[in-house]
Amino acid sequence: MGISPAEARGVVLAGGESTRFGEQNKALAHFDGEPLISRVVATLSDATGTRPILAARSEDRAADLLEVLPPVPTVSDAPDYEGPIAGLFAAxxxxxxxxxxVTGCDMPLVSQTAVRTLLEHATDGVDAVVPDDAGRPEPLLAAYxxxxxxxxxxxxxxxxxxxxxxxELPSVRTLSTEAYPVLDRAVTNVNTQGELATLVDTLAVGGFPR
Incomplete structure (x- = not known):
């Protein structure tokens, strides 16, 4: 039946440049009354029982994000890699x-249920568990x-x-977002200010459960 939450450590990937979001740091943009990064950190904390690791591009980048976060451990992206995988390897x-x-800092609809659904399928012989949206795996919301x-x-x-x-991994378990609607919601990410505004306008008023 998978692993317990205590056997996993959350990792928030926050090393991107956010170039499509404009001048504002995407991770600090507000959604449902709090910064995106705060929401994701709190969700992983609640889901695993331990504060997650923040993987940022540099110590300066991490310091900016920590201004809106509770104390969390940080790692700088592995210097010999580029993009999200640099943070994944460092963590x-x-x-x-x-x-x-792992989750991206721009996935505001990640929930405790989504995280624990991934962990429930993390069984012996499996290297990773990832949502699959119509044949497209989402490696930035996954258990490894x-x-x-x-x-x-x-x-x-x-x-x-x-x-x-x-x-490269020998055994990857994919979970269809059609079969697991909670994952379909969770893989939603925000790349532009317009996407963030549309997400807020489209979803039901009254808060968004973690």
Whole structure:
């Protein structure tokens, strides 16, 4: 029946440049009355029982984000990689748990139920558990076996993306977002201010459950 939340450490990936979002730092943009990054950190904390690791591009970037967060451990992106995978590798090297559960800082609809759904399918012999939206896996909302991430780091090029990592892992379990509506909601991400405004306008008024 998968692993317990105590066997996984949350990781929030916040190393992106947010170039499509404009001058504002996307992670600090507000959604439902709080910064995106705050919402994601709180959700992972509640889902795993431990405050997550914040993976940021640099110490300066982390310091900016920590101004709106409770004290959380931070890691700087692995310098020999680019993009989200740099944060993923850095976090995997810093944890003692057998699994990590990763989310982007721009996924405001991630919920405790979504996180625990991933962990429930993290069984023996599986290297990763990811949502699958009509044949498109979402590697930035996923549970990864820590040892598998470490073992495959040397096999990837500097510019390899998270999808390439999934391709390298021997056993990836995908969960259809059609079969798991909570994951369909959770994979929603925000790239522009327009997308954020549309998300707020489209979803029901009255708060958004974690």
């Amino acid at each position: 995997a090297e810093s944890v003692s748990t057998p699994w990590i559960v 076996r820590t040892a598998s991430i470490r073992a495959h780091r040397s096999q990837l090029s500097r510019a390899a993306g998270p999808q390439r990592l999934l391709d």
